[in-house]
Amino acid sequence: MLDFSLTSDQRQMLETVERIRKDVIEPNAMRWMDGTFPYDNMHVLAEAGVLGMAVPEEYGGMGASILDTVLVLEEIAKGCYVTAMAVLGEVGVQCRIISTYAPDPFKEKWLPKIASGECILSVCMTEPNVGTDLGNMTTNAVLHNDRVVINGTKTLISRIEEADVYVVFTRVNDIPGSQGIGCVLLEKGEGIPGISTTGTYHTMGGEHLAEVQFDNVEVAPENLILKENSLRTLMSAFNTQRCLNPAICLGMAESSLEHSIRYLRERDAFGHPIGDFQGMRWKAADMAIQIEAGRGLLYRAAATADPFPDPTLAAMAKVFVNEMSIAVCSEAVQVHGGYGFLDEFPVSRNYRGVRYGTLGGGTTETLRNLVGRTLVEKMDLESGIAGLDFF
Ligand SMILES: Cc1cc2nc3c(=O)[nH]c(=O)nc-3n(C[C@H](O)[C@H](O)[C@H](O)COP(=O)(O)OP(=O)(O)OC[C@H]3O[C@@H](n4cnc5c(N)ncnc54)[C@H](O)[C@@H]3O)c2cc1C
Structure with a gap:
């Protein structure tokens, strides 16, 4: 038999988020229309456990299902689009890629901080000349001795200024076409040289998007979490x-x-x-x-x-x-x-x-x-x- 009812856990979570929406998020929605990041709302939502929905329980999150996450995002969006988008950045594809494919030390370092709201994430796929057609991206990561060196430009990216970790879709070792696509993690929180914001745009939704340039950015080989031939894997997560x-x-x-x-x-x-x-x-x-x-x-x-x-x-x-x-x-x-x-x-x-x-x-x-x-x-x-x- 088809069952359309929510579980008692889902109802309880939704009641909490509804209260936050009505008391905190909705009354202040106008504050974020100029591109200001809604940190105040994020702190309250982190305390309620919302930012850890995609973080597995062993790393301090909820390990929530996609349906649970849908219900919570829907509730937040009733009060404020900008806040819902900021939360999506924590519970969406980037966190799921880290939870599934990052090495253990990386997960131990960052996943608890995602759940507590101390780590903001960004996913960098789109480039000035490549959006939908991801197989033609030009950002490239090359293995040089014991370092990976990344060059390229990404644009229309959410949370570039605020993010501590960038999940970057990249070509690997100049391998052409879709076969060349992998994924590298950049820990901007560590202040790695070579990352610069080269444009900031205000959107009709209220939030900012930005262009970021990677100029010989060097990371350890472990940060290349998905090597070439991974576009299909990335799209499954996406x-x-x-x-x-x-x-x-x-x-x-x-x-x-x-x-x-x-x-x-x-x-x-x-x-x-x-x-x-x-x-x-x-x-x-x-x-x-x-x-x-x-x-x-x-x-x-x-x-x-x-x-x-x-x-x-x-x-x-x-x-x-x-x-x-x-x-x-x-x-x-x-x-x-x-x-x-x-x-x-x-x-x-x-x-x-x-x-x-x-x-x-x-x-x-x-x-x-x-x-x-x-x-x-x-x-x-x-x-x-x-x-x-x-x-
Ligand atoms: C609010 C917002 C937040 C965003 N945040 C991020 C982010 O955090 N990170 C990130 O990487 N990107 C982000 N983006 C960018 C977004 O992912 C791209 O805009 C999207 O992938 C489309 O790429 P494009 O804009 O280059 O359009 P294009 O790929 O150039 O497409 C232009 C038009 O052509 C159509 N088209 C393309 N190919 C085909 C085809 N084969 N058949 C039929 N029609 C086609 C498209 O549907 C579209 O209508 C964000 C965009 C917005 C609006």
Whole structure:
């Protein structure tokens, strides 16, 4: 039998995060719109255990499931997109790569600090001329005597200034194409020479992104945690982002619906609450229907996602929830009339933040390519829909 109920542990965790959201995160959401990193919120969330969700229990974390992480990110995003994105940086792909592939001394040093909020992480994949097409990246790590030397530029990177550890996707020893891709860990906290920030950009969501240059950055060979031929391995880990990114979008869509319902009840026009007009009720109904459909699909993908999700199901969930959330957040601005366009109104911030969804964590176009490839090239029509791995 299908069971849609949450466990008592999940409910307890969500009650704690909901309280933090209402008391701390939501009232201060405007503070972070200028690119300031939400350290205050991160400290509170670390104390509640949230930042250690992807850290295994033996290193002081929770070792939480992907579904648990989805639920918590969704709750945080109801209050503040910028904070949810900062938390994603700790519970997402970079922490999972460290937990799975880093050598033990590295894990012992950094994983407890990730859980306690003392170590901020950054993942560096995108380059000025290479985003989706990761197999063509030019950043290169070369083994020189007993050191690895890294050169290259990464851009559109979150938390560059704040991060203590960079998880860098890199070419290894100049090996061309997808076969050459591996991963190196840079401990910026140690102050290694050769790392410089060469550009800082303010986003429509509120946070900063930056460009970082690696100029003969030297690390020990153990820091090259995945050598060449590892793009597939990295992409498996990256698939978790395809459940976590839409969780943030879902939270913003839910927040926008809740604010809209309140406004429909409180705002009068022509002597009636605007919620008395059928045209406005249908907006609320459509928003709620879309959210329920997206939540069902995302939870289904997340519930079967440990250790890493089914790529096709996660891609379907991400595409649907990303696009649904943009539509819902846009409609919420419409419900609020001109006030919906003001920075001070949460629906306005949600509308801007939610636009990130279809861009980060795999674009909707490339994920549609993936789903289409599964259907046309792999699906076994003899067993019908069961020909897809996840049924
Ligand atoms: C808020 C935010 C935070 C980010 N944080 C990080 C971070 O921390 N670390 C990091 O490394 N990167 C980060 N990024 C960058 C993000 O990962 C890239 O923007 C994304 O991978 C897309 O790459 P691109 O921008 O170079 O677009 P491109 O790859 O140049 O794509 C441009 C357009 O072409 C489409 N396209 C490309 N290939 C195909 C194809 N085969 N078929 C159909 N359409 C295609 C794309 O879908 C897109 O619409 C962040 C981006 C945002 C917006």
